[in-house]
Amino acid sequence: MKRKELSARQKKMLVFIRRFIERHGYPPTIREIGKAVGASSTSVVNYNLDRLADKGYIERVPEVSRGLRLLPQSEADVSTFPGTQRLGIVPSSATSLLQVPLVGTIAASAPVPTPDDVGYYYDTDDLIDVPLHLLGAEDAYDLFALRVVGDSMIDAMVAEGDIVILRRQTVAQNGDMVAVWLDERGETTLKKYYQEGEKVRLQPANPTMQPIYVPAEHVHVQGRVLAVLRRLQ
Amino acid sequence: MKRKELSARQKKMLVFIRRFIERHGYPPTIREIGKAVGASSTSVVNYNLDRLADKGYIERVPEVSRGLRLLPQSEADVSTFPGTQRLGIVPSSATSLLQVPLVGTIAASAPVPTPDDVGYYYDTDDLIDVPLHLLGAEDAYDLFALRVVGDSMIDAMVAEGDIVILRRQTVAQNGDMVAVWLDERGETTLKKYYQEGEKVRLQPANPTMQPIYVPAEHVHVQGRVLAVLRRLQ
């Protein structure tokens, strides 16, 4: 995600999107954007939205109407985080935290709770405060937290009782720490992910421990680990 | 515009909408709401959205997909929706966040920096945001943070780059996780502390590893570990 220069039209679009969300509380449609910036075709807007996504300014959700979200542009620009803009809250990056729903537990013997996109999170009332700095430049969507049960994650340097913050995703980049379900073993584990041809190398975070190799079709990424919180005593 | 008398379903819907916006950056569709709250028909959702609008909780925009807007609620009202306050973004003026000075690094080969080494805490401009829930009911005095360098804390389940939050103290209770300076070895380590007669048993957090025993006079407690923060990627 490179933050490259924007064309005049792309800048206009970005400003319009930001204003629109502030005013309405929901993002504009492609046609609304097109009308605002004087694009004569929806495909032009679609095209430039993809460019904005390429350059890391926005994120798109395919086949979802108004499926746009602004990504934070700098550590100082937390005002683009969801929710803040509409309520006029402008926290400085150094002083804001996010509340992430604690949706269950993670253990070697059980799959990660896979909350359906709707119909799950909303009734959890257990929220974990997470400082934004722990989430890096990530956008703050699709985050959830799990409490570690048992000592089975020790080779990931994760202890019983730790809370892991994950982002729900089904694909991983090499080097990502991910929660994966291994259907052959009936096992959930936290490992670093490396695609190597037909196989996936799953590398424990503990450098003294050995990786395992699993056929790619039997590795189901459940989410990427963004942070681990441990409270002692 | 009354602000009361929400049915169970309407409450659920409201909570869901807030969460959804927080996570996605745009409001849900009628069907997404329906699925979440178990309404079998879109018309039911439509109906209850109108009720929520009547009661002043939301605003609707006709014939616009995801045309929902949450209306600001009074503090009292917001607090009746556990965890939804401020849509996840909490200013630090709330007492839920503490700023702890990052005073240096911790490595096996070096003593823990003392305040004398780094000047007075408040001169440091590197402050770590720590949610209070990670610190328990502790008093917030004499806290400091260290960044872990090297893999030497692996047996404490602490990885390179982790940030440990400590409280400055020179005595420890049995079972406390502490940072100790072992003068015989010229080494700093993180272990669980157990006084056993003339000796101290220092137990690694990793249950598969063996404790070490050190004469009490050669164990110098530097501080007690309250929390560990790990950010990945």
Add this chain to the structure above:
DNA sequence: CTTGACACCGAACATCAGTTCGGTCTATAA
């Protein structure tokens, strides 16, 4: 018992809105 308000259901319906594709224009490189 009848009535009416209320909440809900199911199924259509119309249109809103993202996607795709063939094509044009322009600047730059070969």
Add this chain to the structure above:
DNA sequence: TTATAGACCGAACTGATGTTCGGTGTCAAG
């Protein structure tokens, strides 16, 4: 010159999404 890539255009296509409407069940008032 020709070739290529980026930006743009217009139209069609398909799925997503808000709306409407006839109907059911419940409950309390009359």
